[in-house]
Amino acid sequence: MPGRTKAFVKSYGCQMNVYDAERMTDLLAGRGYGEAGSEDDADLVVLNTCHIREKATEKVYSELGRLARLKAERGAEGRDFRIVVAGCVAQAEGVEVLRRQRAVDLVIGPQSYHRLGELLTRAEAGERVAETDFAVAEKFQALRGAPIPRGVAAFVTAQEGCDKFCSFCVVPYTRGGEVSRPVAEIVAEAAALAAAGVREITIIGQNVNAYRGVAETGAPSSLPRLLERLSCIEGVTRLRYTTSHPIDMDQELIDAHASLPMLAPFVHLPVQSGSNRILKAMNRRHDADFYSDIVERLRAARPDIALSSDFIVGFPGETEADFEATLALVRETRFASSFSFKYSPRPGTPGAERDDQIAEAAKTERLAILQALLEEQRQAFNAATVGRTVEVLFEKPGRHEGQIAGKSPYMQAVHVTGGSELIGSLLPVTILAAGSNSLAGRIGGPMREAAL
Template sequence: MTDTKRVFIKSYGCQMNVYDAERMGEALAAEGYQQTQSVDDADLVLLNTCHIREKAAEKVYSELGRIRVLKEERKAEGRALSVGVAGCVAQAEGDEIVRRAPTVDFVVGPQSYHRLPALLERSRAQPGVVDIDFPAEDKFDALPGRTRPGLISRGPTAFLTVQEGCDKFCAFCVVPYTRGAEVSRPVARIIAEAEDLAAAGVREVTLLGQNVNAYHGEGPDGRVWDLARLCYRLSEIEGLARIRYTTSHPLDMTDSLIEAHRDLPTLMPYLHLPVQAGSDRILAAMNRRHAAEEYVRLIERIRAARPDIALSGDFIVGFPGETDADFEDTMRLVETVRYASAYSFKYSSRPGTPAAGKGEQVPEPVKGERLQRLQALLNEQADEFNRSMVGRTFDILLEKPGRREGQLTGRSPYLQPVHLSAPHAAIGDVMQVTVTDVAGHSLFAEPVGSVSAEAPRVAVGGAA
């Protein structure tokens, strides 16, 4: 192993980028790199970028401008600083990044980062290397194991990518162009990674995919497994108490997955199921391939199977051609479904997507007013859901120290942060608590029964 060097990784955007950043850090650890939280201490700066939101690329170039100054200061001191750009902006911009920001030594796409060590070595001899190819090999096979000595110590939760890419081609989305077609990892490799994580103390895994419930990986029996069957298998791993998954598409919410929510206590009663709009006309223009009423009926089936499930969603306001009547349809859908939490955005044009060239662009002031109204309704529903937790008893996973002395923070089955007094040694425990208060999006709770540093772990369950 080479002498220890330091890498600073800044990750933007989605949870999959968080996972990718961790895997890149693991690949670099094999080359003698330790991660640092300070860019000033770094020998290598790696920006792991996101291309979903408007002006994402410009934010990267702005960040690179600040890094250029640091690199010039290092050069004056006789010290080297390598700079790389990874992720979806890297995939979309490619050579343009190196042209606009010569301070960048290499560019690597989200399907190529397993080649990061070799790419870094090449860039030292010839800066400006770009690798955004979609490789034939499985990048996950080329990455080091997740529990090797010297890697970042783990907390009790972890992300685990099971699927990448998307075949839906929603008119507003860049994912099919930056992440490629839907690809699912084989079951055996997912199970092996999950078992490694559990052995390292992970108690909750969140399965990731751009379209995760479209998972269709090869099983050990040679047949295709869906996400439901994968969840059943993961629930058998000793030590794993909780399973989550994100992000889903309504078209892939199968009967078997709904039944898994009914039958598996390890599968948390929280579902992120974006609908984007409540107008059939706008849903068709978005190429969502379902109607608003079909989405509502699907929610009813899910709630019939798991009555205590909490729903989260995504919404876009101001899509090209959206009228006041279309927007009111979205408000009615939100009133009907009632969400525990949601993400909402003004439509922003992404170059290369079908919607980018559409006419009938909605004026910014109109988009802003609609977003304000929608968010007020969503926040009202989220507040109501959080207040309904007071007096409830359920299990939480204790994840980390809280802000106050003697306080720990965990997550409810519904992903809400929960704060309570408990010893530091209880981190990683699943503990039954009763919610006593709510403030904003956070819950406060008291343990059920006495708590000690030696308190045994208990099996997780749904809300009482």
């Protein structure tokens, strides 16, 4: 149709948003939109937003201001330009987005984007639309077709929402309660991706190890049983899953790391704090000893396993002793990588209503100390891979001519000399050197396991 040529979907936040952004791009392709390389090259821009931290939300409104000016320029040229706000900010704020920024045409929550086409039709007719219904089952049904592959690695959603209600988190309010996709739909999507050249499948969910999808027999299935099914798909060479909650990390899932060779020896398991007092205030439902026991059992099941985690510093009421308990847990556990943030009060969550908020300066100081320790551990983990031989899935050409790049089982970027015909291959690579953000290696070498 005239004026409807290219769309640009910009995603913020978690892997779920990355997956949703790709599916929206697929939906728009079916409506005749090509993919634009940037907002400036697009006729339609979708901001797929994250609401987990205050700065992320304000960043969206700042971006909307820039897009509003671009829309005005296009209008002066007689060209259409549509702005869509999707994702968790859209779900949380709804019509408030339309009120704050008049240039926005459509606001659509993460459980409604399967209706993007029909809602765009209404927006194109001049209606300013806000759609924030929780329709997860309808969404899963509407998105049964496999997404368009965008490389040799892909995400597949197994579960959405969360029932945990951590006192710092908005996910139960913006994504709703835990809902799992049927096993057959996940397997079909993964098989279609594998047939199209995808070699690594990451099963994703807000709380993926709470997965309880219905199997073909009508009985509920666990995440380990789903992973076992996926491991039988021809063409799939590596499996991952994220993000997990410690309370749902049961022995069956731990044992899967020993029994499924293609399941990557890498687990992202957010702990958030090492202080039992703060964990209780966060409503995390586990304590530091519970977390450490899981780590011990994972390492017993698969000695070469590595872990990453999430941390929040400066949660209301956090004392210096509480912060020191977090540092102690980090030193004891030894993480391969981690994400860490200052606590950000989110409206409507119990944490935001507490009267013992921590001063910003104290949060900044604690975060710097924690991040220095986590970075020291990350660099030590990378250095420990030098001399080892690990399997690398090659994904793309490297930055230099004659070079290809891929990822180790531990999510490390690895560069070797090789041709593009090796993209999609899972090959042994001997690691020769560790840089600040990537590893250098050579193809070949005896595979050997070692605890890190």
